[in-house]
Amino acid sequence: MSETIVAITGLRKVYGGKNPVTAVDGIDLRVPAGTIYGLLGPNGAGKTTTISIATTRAIPTAGSVRIAGVDVVAQPALARQSIGVVPQYNTLDRSCTVAENIYFHCRYFGMNKGEAEGRTARLLEQFRLSDRAKAYPQALSGGLAQRLQIARAIAHKPKVLFLDEPSAGLDPQSRIAMWDAVQALRGEGITVVLTTHYMEEADELCDRLAIIDHGKILIEDTPAALKASVGGDKIYDLRMRDADAREKLEERLRAVEGVTGVEAIPGGIRVLARAQDGLLARVVMTANECGLQDVTTTEPSLETVFIRMTGRELRE
Amino acid sequence: MKSEQRWGIYSRAFLGLMRRDLRVLSRELVPFLVRVAMNPLLFLFVFTYVMPHMSGGAKMSPVAGMAAAGGGGGFGTVLLPGLMAVAIMFSGIAAVALPLAQEFGITREIDDRVMCPLPIAAVAMEKIVFSAIQSVIAAALVFPLAYYVPSTPVLAHVSSWWLLIAVLVLASLVAGALGLTIGTSVQPKQIGLIFGVVVVPITFLGCVYYPWAALGHIRWLQWGVLVNPIVYMSEGLRAALTPSMGHMPEALILAMLVFFLVLLTWVGMKGFARRVLS
Numbered sequence A: 001m002s003e004t005i006v007a008i009t010g011l012r013k014v015y016g017g018k019n020p021v022t023a024v025d026g027i028d029l030r031v032p033a034g035t036i037y038g039l040l041g042p043n044g045a046g047k048t049t050t051i052s053i054a055t056t057r058a059i060p061t062a063g064s065v066r067i068a069g070v071d072v073v074a075q076p077a078l079a080r081q082s083i084g085v086v087p088q089y090n091t092l093d094r095s096c097t098v099a100e101n102i103y104f105h106c107r108y109f110g111m112n113k114g115e116a117e118g119r120t121a122r123l124l125e126q127f128r129l130s131d132r133a134k135a136y137p138q139a140l141s142g143g144l145a146q147r148l149q150i151a152r153a154i155a156h157k158p159k160v161l162f163l164d165e166p167s168a169g170l171d172p173q174s175r176i177a178m179w180d181a182v183q184a185l186r187g188e189g190i191t192v193v194l195t196t197h198y199m200e201e202a203d204e205l206c207d208r209l210a211i212i213d214h215g216k217i218l219i220e221d222t223p224a225a226l227k228a229s230v231g232g233d234k235i236y237d238l239r240m241r242d243a244d245a246r247e248k249l250e251e252r253l254r255a256v257e258g259v260t261g262v263e264a265i266p267g268g269i270r271v272l273a274r275a276q277d278g279l280l281a282r283v284v285m286t287a288n289e290c291g292l293q294d295v296t297t298t299e300p301s302l303e304t305v306f307i308r309m310t311g312r313e314l315r316e
Numbered sequence B: 001m002k003s004e005q006r007w008g009i010y011s012r013a014f015l016g017l018m019r020r021d022l023r024v025l026s027r028e029l030v031p032f033l034v035r036v037a038m039n040p041l042l043f044l045f046v047f048t049y050v051m052p053h054m055s056g057g058a059k060m061s062p063v064a065g066m067a068a069a070g071g072g073g074g075f076g077t078v079l080l081p082g083l084m085a086v087a088i089m090f091s092g093i094a095a096v097a098l099p100l101a102q103e104f105g106i107t108r109e110i111d112d113r114v115m116c117p118l119p120i121a122a123v124a125m126e127k128i129v130f131s132a133i134q135s136v137i138a139a140a141l142v143f144p145l146a147y148y149v150p151s152t153p154v155l156a157h158v159s160s161w162w163l164l165i166a167v168l169v170l171a172s173l174v175a176g177a178l179g180l181t182i183g184t185s186v187q188p189k190q191i192g193l194i195f196g197v198v199v200v201p202i203t204f205l206g207c208v209y210y211p212w213a214a215l216g217h218i219r220w221l222q223w224g225v226l227v228n229p230i231v232y233m234s235e236g237l238r239a240a241l242t243p244s245m246g247h248m249p250e251a252l253i254l255a256m257l258v259f260f261l262v263l264l265t266w267v268g269m270k271g272f273a274r275r276v277l278s
């Protein structure tokens, strides 16, 4: 594996107060440089808290985060040089124009006037914001505001860009534009860590994923490997008329060539299988003798992975 | 990393924040000047121009008699340092507390500045310093007003420039630190209450419209107002600008301004860190 750029070790965060909340409960993570890395999990899983700690905005209860070798708790001001952040909410400076949002960000990070102006012009061009340069952030649509936030976050050429729920509240078209923008960052050598609870987004965009729930990482791998872990590339959900025949049917289905797994689901049986010609027909014929009502076919998704690991749906 | 390198990064970030604030202020220059000038202008107009032209005006203003007794020059002479102190304090509230309320609001637009390569305490410090610059401008604006508006000329006399500069700078920093303390300790929704609950009381009980010595007959009040930092701003400016008027000892004034600066800066920075870190 290539060089590790974000190293999270034994991270814990307990929010104090009358009812303490353990938001992050022992997370270990290595993000390889140059990847787009996803934290996928339902609301309240601890994604934002993890990002807040990694970006020096929250103090961990235990554990450490190193960004490009710099400890974010011991050296927050210096770690920030390697970090770009787009938080969950819009944090554009409403007293400054679109161009000034980027320009002053460059100045905060030590560029002189000429460098900052050049960088601002290039980023406005790259993110197709040039014609709105003199507008104020309040006048931007959600998609444009999000693009400006990304442009500003990478203006100082950070090594890692953190995106917290980048597509929350975006219309489908803006979401795709945002995905393109994020994918283009790969070419600039920027590592991206993003959180999401949209499994399509995680699947489409990320090279590697950690599925996170209740402050813990359940599993970590490439999206393809995660989906393969389900144990088949086709899923047939069979709805059965009566429950009695099920056990016998389960055994007979297991014997069908190509079937890799059979499990009970409410109202029927789920068959996991490797795709091959004639497989669906064989499964349906076998099940038909035992009172098949209906069949739906799907392919394993990250949603399936999540449900198998937690027994819950990703979106509730 | 070498320490010079680190200071280089920090100082460029600090200057970047100052530049940003300067740009924002420059766009609001006219509203800024109007806001700063309105209070002293109206005060001087009503109390040193309108009232003296009314029959019995002097009797309506009890301090006027005392001002005369204290060395002449009329109420304007009492008001000049007081109005400068108010201008300084208002600027601190308007330059730090009110913007902070917005920046900590729903949008959290302060985030990008908090994320610059600078310790968080220094981000708070920048707020205080930039506010102090506005306070000095605000205080300076009171001069021409006090020169042109009153019907009786104001008797101002700078006995020591060093004292004036020290008081002006300290008072301006105290005002910024006060703004930081208020802006970080009050919920954004409640910032509107600040004027009624904090600003008006500390102004009226801040020896702005009367010298501290004039409270001699109300002992409990004379001691009570000592916890109010505005008292030392007004008295300090009184000592530096209108020394003929009775004022507190200069060393005490400077010591108390330093004390309030340290206290309010510490509380304000704590509050700032609490608001931006979780």
Ligand SMILES: Nc1ncnc2c1ncn2[C@@H]1O[C@H](COP(=O)(O)OP(=O)(O)O)[C@@H](O)[C@H]1O
Binding pocket: A015, A021, A022, A023, A041, A042, A043, A044, A045, A046, A047, A048, A049, A050, B278
């Ligand atoms: N500032 C806070 N104070 C107290 N509890 C918090 C705070 N922020 C988040 N939490 C709690 O921590 C848990 C994780 O939240 P969060 O990290 O925001 O999850 P996610 O981003 O995955 O939705 C939730 O139960 C949330 O209520």
Ligand SMILES: [Mg+2]
Binding pocket: A044, A047, A048, A049, A088, A164, A165
């Ligand atoms: Mg979140």
